[in-house]
Amino acid sequence: MTVDDAPEPGLTELFQQVGRGLRRSFVSALAPWDISPHQARALMVVRRHGTPRLGDVAQHLRIAPRSATEVVDGLEQRGLLAREPDPADRRATCVALTDAGARLLDDVDRARRVDADAYFAVLDERRREQLRTLLLDLDAAHRTDP
Amino acid sequence: MTVDDAPEPGLTELFQQVGRGLRRSFVSALAPWDISPHQARALMVVRRHGTPRLGDVAQHLRIAPRSATEVVDGLEQRGLLAREPDPADRRATCVALTDAGARLLDDVDRARRVDADAYFAVLDERRREQLRTLLLDLDAAHRTDP
DNA sequence: TATTGTTATACTCTATAACTATA
DNA sequence: TATAGTTATAGAGTATAACAATA
Numbered sequence A, B: 001m002t003v004d005d006a007p008e009p010g011l012t013e014l015f016q017q018v019g020r021g022l023r024r025s026f027v028s029a030l031a032p033w034d035i036s037p038h039q040a041r042a043l044m045v046v047r048r049h050g051t052p053r054l055g056d057v058a059q060h061l062r063i064a065p066r067s068a069t070e071v072v073d074g075l076e077q078r079g080l081l082a083r084e085p086d087p088a089d090r091r092a093t094c095v096a097l098t099d100a101g102a103r104l105l106d107d108v109d110r111a112r113r114v115d116a117d118a119y120f121a122v123l124d125e126r127r128r129e130q131l132r133t134l135l136l137d138l139d140a141a142h143r144t145d146p
Numbered sequence C: 001t002a003t004t005g006t007t008a009t010a011c012t013c014t015a016t017a018a019c020t021a022t023a
Numbered sequence D: 001t002a003t004a005g006t007t008a009t010a011g012a013g014t015a016t017a018a019c020a021a022t023a
Helices: A011-033 A037-049 A054-061 A065-077 A099-122 A125-142 B011-033 B037-049 B054-061 B065-077 B099-122 B125-142
Strands: A081-085 A093-097 B081-085 B093-097
Touching: A011 A037, A011 A099, A011 B011, A011 B099, A011 B125, A037 A054, A037 A065, A037 A081, A037 A093, A037 A099, A054 A065, A054 A093, A065 A081, A093 A099, A099 B011, A099 B125, A125 B011, A125 B099, A125 B125, B011 B037, B011 B099, B037 B054, B037 B065, B037 B081, B037 B093, B037 B099, B054 B065, B054 B093, B065 B081, B093 B099
Parallel strands: none
Antiparallel strands: A081 A093, B081 B093
16 A cells, blocks of 8 residues: 555645645735745744845755745845944855834734634644644655755 | 744645655656656556546546647557547547557556665555555545546 | 856646537 | 637746945
8 A cells, every 4th residue: 555545645645635725715815915935934034133145045945056046135225224244254145124014914924824823723733733743744854965 | 833834844845745755756767658747647547547538548647628638649650559539429539548559558668666666665564555555545625626 | 167046948737718519 | 708728928936146344
């Protein structure tokens, strides 16, 4: 008996379906501020790490530098964060939250949590913890860049 | 305590990361045949339901009719399946597996299962079943079209 | 030589609306 | 009127390579 055996939806398919639903929910929770999931996470990363390099942002979001540039562009154009030269390395660019970015992040983060709570509400606390552990193990087993 | 509370990755983020890894793995497993995940699943749907309508294919894959057209186009151009008029309704188009499609599907399905087995191998049988149940409940709670 | 961020491409997935031919 | 499939568009995510400035 394999993991993804018929007849019913295999783990892979099920995973993709739930992931899509979760993403849709996430996106619509962010809609009032017109920001993407990547942008929301980028704001969180910047706040958590305090003026990280653009490369750090990419690494924490696990996206390509190419994509990080784009994400930061969108946020900078709206004045939610600002690029600053890295005093220690003139090749590097640091990214800082602006006051407007910090304020918006508070609201966004609240909405994001409310949305996640609603999405996972069908699972009780114990099962959510089960799920978290399963996902952590799967992630640890396959992440490439630790 | 909310579902997606800091400090460590919330359920939502974790879910997206694992989902991305799983998709990457799926895609590379399919690479030898140069078909996309949707195309692979479409072939499986057609085999399982025997000459379904194009709309049925879309429904089972949970994609828009627009996308189903594209998926079927790609497979038809390669002779893996064929469009046939629905004898019962001249608006409708049915989709049938060709011999070449059936042969390719055998190989693809084998590779897909091997890949999924490898991906979920870090979890023992009991934990995989746990995961499946959790995902089924989440899916059931949020699916829109039953 | 290697690294940082950028530019340039391209392909997939997703989403929506309008159109046609039937029913 | 409503439905089945198609055409037409557009935006987001992902991935890769090449490049300029700097280390």
